Amino acid sequence: xxxxxxxxxxxxxxxxxxxxxxxxxxxxxxxxxxxxxxxxxxxxxxxxxxxxxxxxxxxxxxxxxxxxxxxxxxxxxxxxxxxxxxxxxxxxxxxxxxxxxxxxxxxxxxxxxxxxxxxxxxxxxxxxxxxxxxxxxxxxxxxxxxxxxxxxxxxxxxxxxxxxxxxxxxxxxxxxxxxxxxxxxxxxxxxxxxxxxxxxxxxxxxxxxxxxxxxxxxxxxxxxxxxxxxxxxxxxxxxx
Ligand SMILES: NC(=O)c1ccc[n+]([C@@H]2O[C@H](COP(=O)([O-])OP(=O)(O)OC[C@H]3O[C@@H](n4cnc5c(N)ncnc54)[C@H](OP(=O)(O)O)[C@@H]3O)[C@@H](O)[C@H]2O)c1
Numbered sequence: 001x002x003x004x005x006x007x008x009x010x011x012x013x014x015x016x017x018x019x020x021x022x023x024x025x026x027x028x029x030x031x032x033x034x035x036x037x038x039x040x041x042x043x044x045x046x047x048x049x050x051x052x053x054x055x056x057x058x059x060x061x062x063x064x065x066x067x068x069x070x071x072x073x074x075x076x077x078x079x080x081x082x083x084x085x086x087x088x089x090x091x092x093x094x095x096x097x098x099x100x101x102x103x104x105x106x107x108x109x110x111x112x113x114x115x116x117x118x119x120x121x122x123x124x125x126x127x128x129x130x131x132x133x134x135x136x137x138x139x140x141x142x143x144x145x146x147x148x149x150x151x152x153x154x155x156x157x158x159x160x161x162x163x164x165x166x167x168x169x170x171x172x173x174x175x176x177x178x179x180x181x182x183x184x185x186x187x188x189x190x191x192x193x194x195x196x197x198x199x200x201x202x203x204x205x206x207x208x209x210x211x212x213x214x215x216x217x218x219x220x221x222x223x224x225x226x227x228x229x230x231x232x233x234x235x236x237x238x239x240x
Contacts, residue, residue, distance in 0.1 A: 013037040014212060015074045017064050017100060018083030019057075020046035023113060026205030027081050028053055034209070041073045065095025071103040079109040079212040086152035089145050093155035101162050109218075110159075110166045111211045113204070116189045116197075117149065118156045118170055120221040125190025160221070167211045168221040171204045172197045183207050184232045185222035196229030203227070 014031050018024045019040030028050070031038045038057040040050055047061050062069030064082075074080050082100050086093045097112065104110055116124070117134050126134075134149065141147035159166050172194065179202045186193050207224055211217045225232050 012078045014079040015039045015077040017041045020049040030209040067099045070099035093151045097155035167217040170223040174201045180228040183224035185224045193235035194225045195231035199226045
């Protein structure tokens with residue numbers, strides 16, 4: 001973020017798009033812990049899920065793919081953390097990503113969440129289990145008109161093609177539990193360090209928030225894994 005506030009003058013202002021979900025609420029917590037000013041966007045029916053933060057953040061109720069909602073929420077923000085979810089069959093994820101790309105400040109750091117199934121350059125190597133899971137669950141969910149994974153793929157394609165200061169964080173399988181620390185990452189699924197395929201959701205959120213101030217992650221699509229998982233520990237032992 002150029003225009004980054006000088007420490008002591010004003011805190012970073014960040015917007016969490018999809019703030020009421022599990023990942024979103026963890027990101028709000030991490031951002032508040034850093035003293036950031038936080039704006040959260042969530043569906044009107046989910047505002048109550050942010051009750052714990054009611055007096056600490058500004059909530060903008062509305063659909064995350066609504067450009068006017070996003071324009072209002074991201075105004076003046078130094079960074080935007082977006083939970084990309086492929087709900088429904090009407091381009092919700094694509095609309096959300098596009099609204100953020102269109103309306104965030106030109107220098108803002110834009111950090112998006114997705115899963116390992118997203119590939120930036122097509123050279124990720126997936127296990128048969130993951131390929132079958134995506135094919136079967138993806139088709140079933142689309143048939144039921146609940147979720148369209150292709151929409152999240154398209155949303156990320158829009159982000160990858162943009163000249164904004166983006167990072168797309170690709171999460172492994174997730175679990176709940178106390179923080180273990182900042183996840184480790186690699187450019188390609190299939191790399192040995194990622195083999196454990198497990199990250200605490202609280203640490204996924206930590207990585208997203210840390211990415212806001214880590215310029216080495218600009219225009220990267222890190223695939224992450226928990227730093228205490230066997231594959232991460234084995235990697236650290238070999239590459240201290
Ligand atoms: N779950 C996993 O195992 C996993 C693995 C790897 C990566 N990821 C990635 O992690 C991110 C968060 O996923 P999560 O599974 O942990 O979920 P989550 O944080 O609970 O977020 C779900 C989001 O979807 C919204 N949502 C739910 N139903 C909706 C609907 N019908 N229409 C529009 N929005 C709706 C929720 O908003 P409300 O609060 O309004 O319901 C919330 O913002 C995603 O980017 C996902 O791709 C997840």
